[in-house]
Amino acid sequence: MVFGPIPNREYHEGFMRKAIEMAEMALASDETPVGCVFVHNGEVIGRGINGTNASLNGTRHAEFVALAEIMAKHPSSILKETDLYVTVEPCIMCASALRQYRIHAVYFGCLNDRFGGCGGVMTVHSDQGVDPTYPVYGGLFREEAIMLLRKFYVQENNKAPDPKPKKNRELKTEILPVSTPNMLTPAAMPTVEVAKLNLGKPAKSG
Amino acid sequence: MEQVRSFTAKVFAHFPFPPLLRHVFHFQLHLLAAFNRARHAIMGLPIDSKAASLSGEARKRQMLHLKTKEECRLGNETIQVWTVELPSKHAEGILKVIKDNVEHQDAIDLQHLRRFAKPKYLPQHVLGRRDLVKEMYLVPQAWEASAPTVMQMPDATWEWSTASKMRTNNRPPTLYLMVCPSETISLRDLHDLMLQHPPFCSSPDSWAYPLEIKEITVPRLAPTSPDQAKNWSDMYWPTFYRKTNPFGAHPTTIEKAETDLQTPLEDNISVEQALELADYAGSLTEKEGFGICTGCAIVERVDDKTEIIAVAGDARRKPLPSEIGVDALNDNDDANDTSITDSQDGTNVPISANERTKARREKRKKKKAAEKAANEAETSGCTSGNVMSHAVMRAIGMVGRKRLRVASQPISAESNFAAAGLEHNEEARDAFFLDLPVNPLEQQYFEKDNLKPDGYLCLKLEIFLTHEPCMMCSMALVHSRVGRVIFKHRMPKTGGLTAETVSNDTGPVGLGYGLCWRKELNWQFTCWEYNAAGKRAAGDGTADDNKHLNLLPSCDNANVGKLSFNSIHV
Numbered sequence: 056m057v058f059g060p061i062p063n064r065e066y067h068e069g070f071m072r073k074a075i076e077m078a079e080m081a082l083a084s085d086e087t088p089v090g091c092v093f094v095h096n097g098e099v100i101g102r103g104i105n106g107t108n109a110s111l112n113g114t115r116h117a118e119f120v121a122l123a124e125i126m127a128k129h130p131s132s133i134l135k136e137t138d139l140y141v142t143v144e145p146c147i148m149c150a151s152a153l154r155q156y157r158i159h160a161v162y163f164g165c166l167n168d169r170f171g172g173c174g175g176v177m178t179v180h181s182d183q184g185v186d187p188t189y190p191v192y193g194g195l196f197r198e199e200a201i202m203l204l205r206k207f208y209v210q211e212n213n214k215a216p217d218p219k220p221k222k223n224r225e226l227k228t229e230i231l232p233v234s235t236p237n238m239l240t241p242a243a244m245p246t247v248e249v250a251k252l253n254l255g256k257p258a259k260s261g
Numbered sequence: 262m263e264q265v266r267s268f269t270a271k272v273f274a275h276f277p278f279p280p281l282l283r284h285v286f287h288f289q290l291h292l293l294a295a296f297n298r299a300r301h302a303i304m305g306l307p308i309d310s311k312a313a314s315l316s317g318e319a320r321k322r323q324m325l326h327l328k329t330k331e332e333c334r335l336g337n338e339t340i341q342v343w344t345v346e347l348p349s350k351h352a353e354g355i356l357k358v359i360k361d362n363v364e365h366q367d368a369i370d371l372q373h374l375r376r377f378a379k380p381k382y383l384p385q386h387v388l389g390r391r392d393l394v395k396e397m398y399l400v401p402q403a404w405e406a407s408a409p410t411v412m413q414m415p416d417a418t419w420e421w422s423t424a425s426k427m428r429t430n431n432r433p434p435t436l437y438l439m440v441c442p443s444e445t446i447s448l449r450d451l452h453d454l455m456l457q458h459p460p461f462c463s464s465p466d467s468w469a470y471p472l473e474i475k476e477i478t479v480p481r482l483a484p485t486s487p488d489q490a491k492n493w494s495d496m497y498w499p500t501f502y503r504k505t506n507p508f509g510a511h512p513t514t515i516e517k518a519e520t521d522l523q524t525p526l527e528d529n530i531s532v533e534q535a536l537e538l539a540d541y542a543g544s545l546t547e548k549e550g551f552g553i554c555t556g557c558a559i560v561e562r563v564d565d566k567t568e569i570i571a572v573a574g575d576a577r578r579k580p581l582p583s584e585i586g587v588d589a590l591n592d593n594d595d596a597n598d599t600s601i602t603d604s605q606d607g608t609n610v611p612i613s614a615n616e617r618t619k620a621r622r623e624k625r626k627k628k629k630a631a632e633k634a635a636n637e638a639e640t641s642g643c644t645s646g647n648v649m650s651h652a653v654m655r656a657i658g659m660v661g662r663k664r665l666r667v668a669s670q671p672i673s674a675e676s677n678f679a680a681a682g683l684e685h686n687e688e689a690r691d692a693f694f695l696d697l698p699v700n701p702l703e704q705q706y707f708e709k710d711n712l713k714p715d716g717y718l719c720l721k722l723e724i725f726l727t728h729e730p731c732m733m734c735s736m737a738l739v740h741s742r743v744g745r746v747i748f749k750h751r752m753p754k755t756g757g758l759t760a761e762t763v764s765n766d767t768g769p770v771g772l773g774y775g776l777c778w779r780k781e782l783n784w785q786f787t788c789w790e791y792n793a794a795g796k797r798a799a800g801d802g803t804a805d806d807n808k809h810l811n812l813l814p815s816c817d818n819a820n821v822g823k824l825s826f827n828s829i830h831v
């Protein structure tokens with residue numbers, strides 16, 4: 056997959072940095088290190104970390120945790136003018152929820168090759184459907200997002216009662232580059248990086 | 262018989278009245294189970310009540326197993342193969358020649374097809390297929406240079422395309438050998454290879470058996486049912502049904518599930534009862550002004566015994582904290598607690614008239630707030646309400662809450678969140694996720710500690726739904742590792758489970774996501790559409806979709822308002 060250019064990249068990186076910080080918190084509390092922030096008019100209105108382990112609820116993803124914070128204070132219609140910054144591409148479930156809530160745009164770090172709903176596995180954000188589509192931009196702090204996930208899997212394997220052989224639990228630091236026209240230090244997780252999707256270009260028409 | 266009928270009538274007559282039902286519903290389930298047993302005892306006798314349609318073949322067809330994405334995509338794929346006719350006594354010899362000499366002859370799994378077939382079992386068009394060897398010699402000069410052109414004219418008529426005149430009348434029995442996919446070896450190479458071996462090489466027999474090579478079409482993939490195998494045998498080539506399915510659940514898994522659900526053991530809940538419960542849950546939250554008329558019931562089956570784990574109705578219109586304020590929200594929660602009438606040991610305690618009035622007042626208050634919120638939502642352009650409160654999401658959430666409660670070691674739901682230094686408002690969070698009961702029916706099932714401790718998410722639980730869930734909810738079921746899902750009504754414009762997109766009879770039937778069984782995802786589950794009236798065929802289209810609202814007990818179209826129900830995410 057080619058991550059397209061993101062206009063005003065530095066601005067968005069600032070918020071993605073905050074999302075990465077959230078993911079680091081998740082890692083520190085033994086949750087899959089995915090973090091996110093929702094931004095409205097330049098202001099963070101919701102933050103979330105993955106919470107599936109603590110809640111024993113497999114649907115308690117970072118995006119939903121953040122939405123709960125938002126909805127405590129704002130009507131759901133605020134999401135129409137709100138952008139999401141999340142370290143890992145939203146899964147199919149979250150991608151659909153975001154569309155139903157009419158999210159303005161989604162910025163993510165790395166692709167989610169297992170469950171991704173915005174290009175990694177499916178394209179829920181742009182498929183034909185009853186709700187308006189939303190644009191997605193990938194590749195912001197991609198390496199950092201991937202490294203967090205790798206740290207987590209190494210950490211989990213070491214905790215398992217029967218840890219896998221040592222070579223499997225060493226932290227791999229080499230990240231494969233991906234063909235990207237505008238990025239000098241892109242990185243690839245061993246993902247199915249679907250080539251046919253142009254994630255850089257807003258899918259939204261109007 | 263008359264008794265049976267009036268009993269059924271009575272049971273269904275109760276459904277529209279929540280206050281009555283609150284106390285009798287569980288009892289009814291038991292009665293229905295008893296009724297089921299009685300029905301089995303008298304099976305074979307005609308019963309023309311609603312339950313009668315449950316007997317025999319009609320029952321079978323009520324649970325329509327959903328096709329998987331791959332079944333839809335690949336089910337009718339075919340492949341071209343070479344075939345030669347040869348005397349039976351040379352069959353094994355030639356097969357060995359093929360196996361020894363044709364590289365990758367078995368690279369494509371065609372185990373579902375007979376390797377040898379008697380001519381009498383082959384479709385007429387296979388027997389009459391033109392012989393390509395003859396064509397090779399028909400244009401001997403062109404052959405060397407442009408053989409492919411000759412062979413790529415499937416519609417051309419050939420002078421000698423009818424059966425060979427060279428064959429004698431008293432030939433020994435012959436067989437057709439399915440050699441291999443025609444992409445594996447060229448016609449020329451196969452021809453040359455065959456001519457090196459008896460009976461096709463120069464031998465006393467060879468004149469009687471001139472080499473004929475035909476290219477025929479066969480099903481690429483194994484059939485997934487006996488019917489399909491029979492069909493393909495008639496159309497293409499003798500085909501086996503091996504009771505396996507590489508593109509979906511194993512047929513015996515599906516059969517077992519259908520038996521469990523349609524002929525439940527004593528005291529177990531049946532698919533019909535579970536769906537009635539889901540219906541009822543949806544009709545309740547709708548009446549209370551919390552949501553649309555869709556519902557979900559979750560059942561655990563351990564050692565062949567069923568337990569109802571969670572029941573939830575849609576509550577997308579229940580006001581968010583931001584809409585009525587967190588304080589008001591707390592009031593509502595308190596009121597909700599007092600309206601809960603079931604005591605801890607599970608027996609029902611009648612509520613006093615006073616409490617009832619209070620509860621009604623609260624309900625009115627809540628309904629007003631809900632309407633206000635719904636109106637605001639509608640005017641602000643967001644008509645879908647609180648997406649998180651779809652019935653499936655709520656029910657899954659309740660299972661998680663229950664797991665926290667019955668865990669052998671205490672787990673604090675938000676410990677990690679707090680540990681990460683994030684402040685959070687539990688009331689607001691609960692009001693958003695609505696993974697706690699909102700009415701006595703939901704409470705009745707929520708408060709029972711009937712879930713096996715220390716289980717994982719919704720692993721292998723059974724999910725009963727009034728409607729096909731949206732993509733969000735469908736993927737939530739995947740994330741939660743559920744076992745079986747049964748829904749009543751398809752949602753062709755918003756549903757995430759159906760893999761088919763178009764039906765020959767009715768046109769569009771779904772979006773084609775087929776999330777219940779996708780190889781790309783790390784979890785698959787079996788899924789059925791339940792055909793209650795025995796009328797709705799699989800793949801019933803959009804035309805019918807508003808009708809079902811009238812079929813649901815105590816469901817009311819009004820709340821759906823201006824929206825077409827078709828376009829709603831369930």
Ligand SMILES: [Zn+2]
Nearest residue numbers: 116145146149
């Ligand atoms: Zn997600």
Ligand SMILES: [Zn+2]
Nearest residue numbers: 651731734831
């Ligand atoms: Zn849903």
